[in-house]
Amino acid sequence: QVQLQESGPGLVKPSETLSLTCAVSGYSISSGYYWGWIRQPPGKGLEWIGSIYHSGSTYYNPSLKSRVTISVDTSKNQFSLKLSSVTAADTAVYYCARLTVTSPYSDGFDYWGQGTLVTVSS
Amino acid sequence: SSELTQDPAVSVALGQTVRITCQGDSLRSYYASWYQQKPGQAPVLVIYGKNNRPSGIPDRFSGSSSGNTASLTITGAQAEDEADYYCNSRDSSGNPLWVFGGGTKLTVL
Numbered sequence: 741q742v743q744l745q746e747s748g749p750g751l752v753k754p755s756e757t758l759s760l761t762c763a764v765s766g767y768s769i770s771s772g773y774y775w776g777w778i779r780q781p782p783g784k785g786l787e788w789i790g791s792i793y794h795s796g797s798t799y800y801n802p803s804l805k806s807r808v809t810i811s812v813d814t815s816k817n818q819f820s821l822k823l824s825s826v827t828a829a830d831t832a833v834y835y836c837a838r839l840t841v842t843s844p845y846s847d848g849f850d851y852w853g854q855g856t857l858v859t860v861s862s
Numbered sequence: 863s864s865e866l867t868q869d870p871a872v873s874v875a876l877g878q879t880v881r882i883t884c885q886g887d888s889l890r891s892y893y894a895s896w897y898q899q900k901p902g903q904a905p906v907l908v909i910y911g912k913n914n915r916p917s918g919i920p921d922r923f924s925g926s927s928s929g930n931t932a933s934l935t936i937t938g939a940q941a942e943d944e945a946d947y948y949c950n951s952r953d954s955s956g957n958p959l960w961v962f963g964g965g966t967k968l969t970v971l
Contacts (some may be wrong), residue, residue: 751968776960778905785949786897786905786962799958839960848895849950850909853902 742766744836744853747831750858752830758823762836763816764851770814774839776819776849779832787832791839792819801816826860833857866894866963873969875938882934884949884963888962892952894932896925899946899965908947909934936968944970 748760763777766812769775776791789798791815800808805824823830834856837849866886874880884894893912897905907916909925922937932951936943947966953959 746887759871774958780961786899786950788950788960788962791958791960801959835943840910841916842911844893844916846893846911847952848907848916849897849905850910850916851904852904 742838742851746834746836746853746856748856748858750857752768752826752858753862754827754860755825758821758826758830758858758860760821760834760836760856760858761818762820763818765817767838768814769812769817769819774804774841774847775812776821776837776839778835778837779830780833780835780855781829789821789834790821794853800844820837828860831858833862865939866951866961868878868949868966870964871967871969873971875971876941876948877938879935879937880939880968881907881969882947882966885930885931885936886954886961888929888951888954888961889927889930889932891954893927894925894936894949894951896923896932897947898943898951901910901963905948911931941970941971944968945946957960 743765747762752758774791781816807824809822836853838851840846840850896909899905925940950961
C-alpha cells in the first residue's frame, strides 16, 4: 500500500521560505510516476503547486513558478517543496500526492498524504 | 494557462441521481479526474480517464465527457456522498501542467 506523509514547520514568518518534505512508503520513487504538491487555503479550493517526475524533471504552476522549487531524494524515498518569499496568502493545508498517468490524455492523483497546515504569520 | 469552471453548489434528494459538471477548454483534449473531499480529510480520487473508478469506489459514481464539459454522475446518491467535489485536468497548452476546478459542494437532502 502506497503511503505519503508530509512533514515540516507549521508556522513560517512572512518573507521566509516554506519547506516541506513528503516521505513515501510502499513504493520506490525512482521506479516511476509523477509526484506533486497541492495546497488548499482555509475554506477554499485546491490549487496545484507543481510536480516532479521520477527522473527529476519539474513542472510548476505558472502563478507560483518564480517562488517554487520541488526536488526529489531517491536515497530517502522522499520529495520536497520549497516556497520562497511567503505571505499570509500562502497559508494553507499542503498535500503531497502521486500522479498516475494512464494515457497521454488521462491521469489522476491516486494517493495523497493527510496534509499539513502551514500558517504564515509573524 | 487554463481554467476549469464548476457550479459552487448542487443538491440532490437521497437516492436520486445528480450530475456535477466541469467546463474548460482543456477538456476538449484531456479527460478530467474527479475528487471527493469530506471536511478535514484529504481528497480522494473517484473517477479518472474516460470513466474509470479506482478500487473501492462504488459503482454509483461515473464519469463522462462531451466537448468542453466533463461530468461526474452519482446514481442513487447516499448520505455519505455529501462532500466537496473537484475536477482536475491538464493545462490546454500541451505542457505537463495541471489545474483544479473551483469545487462543487454537494448536499444530499
